[in-house]
Amino acid sequence: MTFSLGPRATSSGYRLAAFDSIGSTNAEALMRARAGETGPIWLVTKAQTAGRGRRQRAWVAPYGNLASSILEVIDTSPGVAATLSFAAGLALESALKAVSLEACVRSSGSDDVTFRLKWPNDVLAGGRKLAGILLEAETVAHDRLAVVVGIGVNVAAAPDGMPNAAVSLRDLGIDIGAEDVFRALSEAWVEFRDVWDQGRGFRSLRRLWLDRAAGVGQTVSVQSGASTISGRFDTLDDDGCLIVMTSDGKRVAVSAGDVYFGTAASIGAT
CATH class of the missing domain: 2.30.30.100 (SH3 type barrels.)
Structure with missing residues (x-):
């Protein structure tokens, strides 16, 4: 199976660059932005060799997991752009719910997995880290802001030796591929990106986020x-x-x- 965008993402003008393997989708996105890419474009892979999380921590991504980044060049301040991470969290939680339900229907199982958003940038399942988000931004040509939102999901395996317990979709009994997760994510991103609306919709996002928040x-x-x-x-x-x-x-x-x-x-x- 290959990576593909959902129909709503395609019709909304999003593009896709998929890689067999890459060091970091966020780093690639920022490099493209410096070279003049304005997006919106997704960069995605199942094998990321030099990923990073918050505060330059390593983001371990065994083969079969999802590593993705969305690049958009926008006209807004860094402070407002930072709130886009909440749209990303909501999109990811929505996508995970959709694919887990689909997997349960296929296997005639029960949909008993609850995903929670942990401030500022994680998704939890059963109190364990399933996914993470990293937003980076820098000023590019014409004083516009290149915003890259990196989203990583433990699909096939969870890394060992992390500060907090981690879990994968496979551990949870959800038999789904990274391609399926990404397709659902690309669709959900359009929905919550539209709600965000250059920061004008953050109060609505805040309410939705708190409804799904851990702790x-x-x-x-x-x-x-x-x-x-x-x-x-x-x-x-x-x-x-x-x-x-x-x-x-x-x-x-x-x-x-x-x-x-x-x-x-x-x-x-x-």
Whole structure:
């Protein structure tokens, strides 16, 4: 099976560049943007050898997993562009629900897998990391902003030795290929990208995201550099920051960090 866009993505003008193997789809997308590519274009592979996650961490992608990036060159500020990651999370959660339901129907199984969005950029299944998102942006010609949203999904295998437990679709009993996940993702991206609407629709996205969020109301610890903020995960603000209600009643807005919930929150805070 080969990678292909869904019909809505095709009719909306999206293009596709698929690779047998590549170092990093995000790096390739940024290189193309510097050379004049304006998108929208998806770059996708089942074998990524030099992927990276947040804070330049390695993103391990065994063969058969999905590594993809969407490149769009837009006229907006970096701060507004950053909220596009919430559209990506919603699109990914929607795509995963669609393919898992399809797989369950084919196998006459039961659709009992729930996917949750973990701030700021993960998708969880059963509390374990299934997928991650990395948004990068830089200014290109004519002061426009090249935005690349990298989306990786553990389809065939989950990497070992990660800071947090990981899981794959195969581990969950969902027999589906990376090509199927990508096709569904390309369709869902169009839907939630349209809701985002250059940042004007972020309040709608925020409500949808919170409905699917992991850990709302739970004990949370957020590590950002050398500092740790602990309390209760209250909500997101209108900029997409995580709001932590501390034990002394203060509401603290966190713009970036590693999040730990429940009993893991006390471990993460040590």
